[in-house]
Amino acid sequence: MRRTQTKKSCGHWVAAWLVSVGLFLAGGLTGSLIQPAMAAGNIKIAAVFETPIEEPWVNQIHVALLKAKKELGVEYTWSESVKAADFARVMREYAEKGYQLIMGDSFGTEKIARRVARDYPKTAFVFGSGIGPAEPNFGVFDNWIQEPTYLSGMIAGKMTKSNKIGVVAAMAIPEINRLSNAFCAGAKEVNKAVKCQFSFIGSFFDPPKAKEAAIAQIESGVDVIYAERFGVIEAAKEKNILAISNMSDQSSLAPDTVITGPVWDMWPTVKYVVGLVKAGVYTAQDFGGFSYMGKGGSYLAPLHKWDSKLPAAVKAMVAKRKQEILDGTFRVDISESAPQ
Amino acid sequence: MEILSQILQVGFFAALLRIATPLIFGTIGELYAERAGVLNLGIEGIMMFSAMAGFSGAYFTHSLWFGVLVAVLAGMLGGLLMAVLCVSLGLSQHVSGIGTTLLFSGLSFFLYRLIFGQPSTIPVIEPFRTVNIPWLAKIPIIGPVLFDQYALVYLAFLIVPVTSWILYHTPWGLNLRTVGENPQAANSAGVSVAATRYQALLIAGMFMGLGGAFLSMAQYNAFTFGVISGRGWISIALVVFGQWSPYKSMAGALLFAFIDALQLRLQASNMIHIPYQVFLMMPFVLTILAMALVSRNARAPAALLRPFRKEER
Numbered sequence: 001m002r003r004t005q006t007k008k009s010c011g012h013w014v015a016a017w018l019v020s021v022g023l024f025l026a027g028g029l030t031g032s033l034i035q036p037a038m039a040a041g042n043i044k045i046a047a048v049f050e051t052p053i054e055e056p057w058v059n060q061i062h063v064a065l066l067k068a069k070k071e072l073g074v075e076y077t078w079s080e081s082v083k084a085a086d087f088a089r090v091m092r093e094y095a096e097k098g099y100q101l102i103m104g105d106s107f108g109t110e111k112i113a114r115r116v117a118r119d120y121p122k123t124a125f126v127f128g129s130g131i132g133p134a135e136p137n138f139g140v141f142d143n144w145i146q147e148p149t150y151l152s153g154m155i156a157g158k159m160t161k162s163n164k165i166g167v168v169a170a171m172a173i174p175e176i177n178r179l180s181n182a183f184c185a186g187a188k189e190v191n192k193a194v195k196c197q198f199s200f201i202g203s204f205f206d207p208p209k210a211k212e213a214a215i216a217q218i219e220s221g222v223d224v225i226y227a228e229r230f231g232v233i234e235a236a237k238e239k240n241i242l243a244i245s246n247m248s249d250q251s252s253l254a255p256d257t258v259i260t261g262p263v264w265d266m267w268p269t270v271k272y273v274v275g276l277v278k279a280g281v282y283t284a285q286d287f288g289g290f291s292y293m294g295k296g297g298s299y300l301a302p303l304h305k306w307d308s309k310l311p312a313a314v315k316a317m318v319a320k321r322k323q324e325i326l327d328g329t330f331r332v333d334i335s336e337s338a339p340q
Numbered sequence: 341m342e343i344l345s346q347i348l349q350v351g352f353f354a355a356l357l358r359i360a361t362p363l364i365f366g367t368i369g370e371l372y373a374e375r376a377g378v379l380n381l382g383i384e385g386i387m388m389f390s391a392m393a394g395f396s397g398a399y400f401t402h403s404l405w406f407g408v409l410v411a412v413l414a415g416m417l418g419g420l421l422m423a424v425l426c427v428s429l430g431l432s433q434h435v436s437g438i439g440t441t442l443l444f445s446g447l448s449f450f451l452y453r454l455i456f457g458q459p460s461t462i463p464v465i466e467p468f469r470t471v472n473i474p475w476l477a478k479i480p481i482i483g484p485v486l487f488d489q490y491a492l493v494y495l496a497f498l499i500v501p502v503t504s505w506i507l508y509h510t511p512w513g514l515n516l517r518t519v520g521e522n523p524q525a526a527n528s529a530g531v532s533v534a535a536t537r538y539q540a541l542l543i544a545g546m547f548m549g550l551g552g553a554f555l556s557m558a559q560y561n562a563f564t565f566g567v568i569s570g571r572g573w574i575s576i577a578l579v580v581f582g583q584w585s586p587y588k589s590m591a592g593a594l595l596f597a598f599i600d601a602l603q604l605r606l607q608a609s610n611m612i613h614i615p616y617q618v619f620l621m622m623p624f625v626l627t628i629l630a631m632a633l634v635s636r637n638a639r640a641p642a643a644l645l646r647p648f649r650k651e652e653r
Contacts, residue, residue, distance in 0.1 A: 052449055052565050054462055063460070081449060081565075166608070172616065199607045202620040205566030208362075208559040212355055216604040219351040230462075234561060252461060340613070 043277055045069075046094035047078035048087065048104040055205060056230065056247040057143065057264075058105055061128065064266035065103065072274055088112045095120040101277045103127065103270075107175075114138055124282045126273050130174055133284040141269050143175060143247070144291040145298035146182035147325050148262035149226075150332045151318050152244045152300065153186025155259055156224040157194050158314045159242055160187075166197045166222035167339070168213045168232045170204045174336035176228060179262070181335040183226050183244070190317065197222055198339045207231030215239065226261075233258060249301040259310065260301045268297045293325050347605045353485040355604070357493055358559060360590075360597035362387075362551040364496040366575030367582065367589045368503050369415075369547030374579055375507065376540035377520040377643035378426050381437020383548055384572030385444030386418030390552030392448040395563040396455055398465050407465075408492075408553045415549020418444055419541040427537045430647035441572075452563060468492065468558040490558040492550065497590075499547065504586040516540055520641035523648040533648045548572070581631045583638040595630060599623040 047065055049058045062078065069076040082090045087109045094102050095116070106113040106127040117125040117138040129140040156165045165187055167180045184196035197220070199213040210231030217225060218239045226244045227233045236243035237254040245251065245261030269290040276282040291297035300322065303310060324330035366383060373380040380386075393414035398407025418440060425436035456463055471494070473487040507513040515536055518526040523533045551571070556563045574596065582589025603619040606612055 053458060054564055195610070197608055197610045198616075199604065200616040200620065202617070203566065203569060205564065206569040207562070207564055207567060208555050209569065211560060212359060212601070213604050213607070215351065215355060216601075217608040219349065220605065220608045222608070230564065231560060248461075250461075253464070 042073060042075075043101060043274065044075040044097075044099045045077075045101045045103065045274070046097075046099040047076070048082050048090050048094070048102065049078065049080045050082060050084070050087070050105060050108050051080065051205070053078070053080050057128070060143075060247060060264045060266050061103060061105065061270075064270040067267055068270050068274055072271070074274060084109050084112065088116050091116045091125075092119075095123045100124060101126065101273065101282075103273075124273070124277050126269075126287065133286050135284050137282070137284055139273070139282075139284050139287055141266070141287040141291065143179075143264045143298075144288050145247075145262045145264045146178050146334060147293040147332045148298050148300045149179045149182040149246075150186035151322060151325075152226065152259075152261055153183035153188075154190045154318055154321065155310070155314060156183070156226065156242075156244055157187030157189070157191035158311070158317070159259065160191070160194060160224045162221045162223045163191065163193045164195050164197060164221045164223065166199065166214070166217040166225045167228055168199050168201065168210055168217065168225065169228040171200050171202055172338040177338055178334050178336045179228060179246070180226075180339045181337075182332055184339065185333065185335070196339070201229060205230065207234075211235045227258075245301060251301060251304045255305045259306045260303055262298060263301045264291060264298050265296060266291070268295045293322070294328070347602065347609065350481060350484050352601055352605060354489065355601040356594070356597045357485070357489060357497075358597075359600050360593045361490075361493045361496045362554050362559070362571050363575055363578060363593035363596060364500065364590055365547045365551030365554065366572055367578045367593055368499055368586060369544040369551065370575050370579045371503065371544075371582075371584060371586060371589055372516070372540045372547070373419075373422075373544040374644055375520045375584060375641055376516050376537045377523065377641055377646065377648070378422065378537055378541060379433045379437060379576075379645055380419075380422055380440075380541065380544055381434060381576070382418055382422050382440030382444065383437075383575060384568060384570070385441030385448075386415050386545060386548045387552040387555075387572045388448045388568045389418060389444040390415040390549035391556035391567050392452055392552075392563045394549070394553035395465065395556040396452075398557055399463060404465070404468055404557055407557055408550070411553035411557075412546050412549040415545035415547070415552065416542050417545070418548065419543075419545025420538075422545075423538045423541040426647060427534050427541070430649055433645050433647075448563075449565065462562050462564060464562045465557065467561040490554070492554045492558055495550070496554075500586050500590045507586065517641075519648075520643055523643050523646075527648075527650065533650075537648075551575075577627070577631070580638060580640075581627065581635055583635055584641060592627065592631075596623050596627050599626050 051058055053059055053062045065076050068074050079090050101124045103126045106129055113127050114134060121136050125137055126139040133140050169176045169180055187194045197217055199217055201209045201213050207230045210229040211234055214225055214232040214235035218241055224242045225232055225236050228246050233243050233253050237257045242259055243257050245258050247264050249263055251258045269287050272290055370380055370383055390411040394407040394411025397410030398404050422440055425431045426433050468490045470488050471491050476487040477483045515531045519533050519536045527533055555567050578589055578592040581592035600623040603622045607616055607619050
């Protein structure tokens with residue numbers, strides 16, 4: 001009997017250990033573990049991400065911060081896969097360690113991030129958010145990339161033969177709706193007969209499901225599809241139709257399938273914010289404007305193989321509209337209501 | 341009617357089988373564990389870990405089947421951990437299972453980062469192609485649906501009758517069921533409860549591994565963090581739905597996949613204007629409804645969740 005008890009308590013220890021190691025590994029220390037030791041530099045930036053850095057949205061922030069490390073000589077470290085329960089702790093750790101600028105995505109942890117920021121008024125917090133900035137130190141940005149999405153829609157409207165184009169998106173939230181709507185509006189401007197079909201997968205990342213949703217659209221006649229989520233391009237490639245990528249240049253996934261797509265570039269935002277922090281003049285602002293085409297915060301991905309395949313008339317039409325957007329003479333309407 | 345004729349086409353039934361496949365692997369795996377008296381809540385993490393391991397194996401060797409083998413071994417490793425915790429140490433199956441899921445999902449991303457670093461684009465493999473069975477694939481409608489699928493889809497539907505035969509027609513199957521119902525009796529009959537449960541958990545891990553491999557190597561061509569997205573948890577529910585029987589569990593997986601494939605096509609058709617959340621809910625709601633109606637008299641294996649210690653009564 002005694003032996004059993006020892007065995008039992010030893011076992012409980014093992015279980016407790018197992019759970020904590022699992023949480024530790026899941027809890028976002030991977031980034032810092034394999035980070036090289038930080039070089040001495042001027043300002044220190046930390047990023048806290050809810051997902052692994054492979055998540056396309058997060059990846060664009062991460063890439064821009066890596067560029068800042070290289071070109072602006074800042075120190076940069078990050079934590080990924082930080083779940084809501086750990087988010088405040090990780091943010092606080094960086095703030096306590098003296099990082100001057102803390103960035104991240106806060107859609108799932110909006111309230112937590114704002115609460116932590118209030119406790120460190122001397123630290124600059126700049127987070128991806130669908131709502132406004134908060135004094136004194138909580139700045140926001142967002143993927144305002146509806147302009148290149150509109151241009152992609154124009155291409156889709158011209159390239160469809162069935163006059164059915166599709167969008168496979170995560171869910172009907174403002175950030176995603178304004179892209180879906182801009183895509184469809186662009187297509188409708190150049191092709192009155194075009195019909196837009198929208199499917200949602202109900203989660204931000206489930207490529208197998210997004211692929212099935214795309215296949216369902218393709219089988220109903222869609223022949224140009226906007227891959228708002230991962231998984232869609234693979235379906236388009238398999239079924240031999242055309243695709244528009246999203247967020248980054250994804251032509252390499254399927255060069256014959258992906259024509260182009262909106263790219264979000266966080267570099268102008270990061271550069272501007274780092275400049276403010278360095279100069280000691282940072283204030284809470286909405287940095288969303290730095291994601292517009294005019295500031296270089298978004299653009300249409302290079303055509304690669306399609307440079308020779310896209311009809312000259314379509315290229316000229318897109319180039320003209322692009323110039324009008326850059327000149328400020330054409331404004332892409334922002335519609336954040338659920339697409340119909 | 342117009343909608344139905346648009347939807348109920350070859351593509352729909354092919355999608356149904358693809359969506360059902362990882363669920364069947366997960367469900368049959370879980371079934372072995374539970375029939376032996378162990379609830380394996382590690383399934384979600386084990387499937388994720390196998391998806392990662394299988395993908396990595398295929399990525400470096402350029403051999404998809406080697407990747408599948410790695411995924412199977414990774415799944416068995418997960419099964420072994422569960423066995424050590426719940427059988428040898430006799431711990432709470434709930435805690436061990438959740439712990440295994442947390443450990444293995446954390447480990448998946450950690451190892452992925454160690455192996456692949458931080459690539460600017462996600463590494464991909466050339467995934468499995470569908471295997472077209474000559475002659476049979478030419479049969480109208482049934483042909484392209486049933487005989488032009490991924491090899492792992494055929495395998496999934498093969499393991500269901502095999503599992504049923506093993507459980508109900510072999511001495512080992514009888515031992516397994518006895519261990520799950522009445523381990524004391526099995527023990528007095530000279531059957532090693534611990535060994536049987538170890539074997540069951542290893543087989544369970546193997547099938548969970550196949551489920552993970554299907555998702556990262558056939559259904560998709562990369563390992564990403566959402567690749568399992570709760571399919572392990574769904575499998576656990578489907579075992580209950582199927583009243584711990586292989587065929588009924590498969591029916592559950594098919595029902596779920598049927599409604600999922602249907603809702604994706606209803607969304608795409610743009611013909612019914614209701615909020616998309618209703619479509620997304622459909623597979624879950626209808627499966628729960630069916631479960632409530634069909635599985636009311638379902639009875640779990642009597643020794644489920646109970647660790648077995650020889651010296652205790």
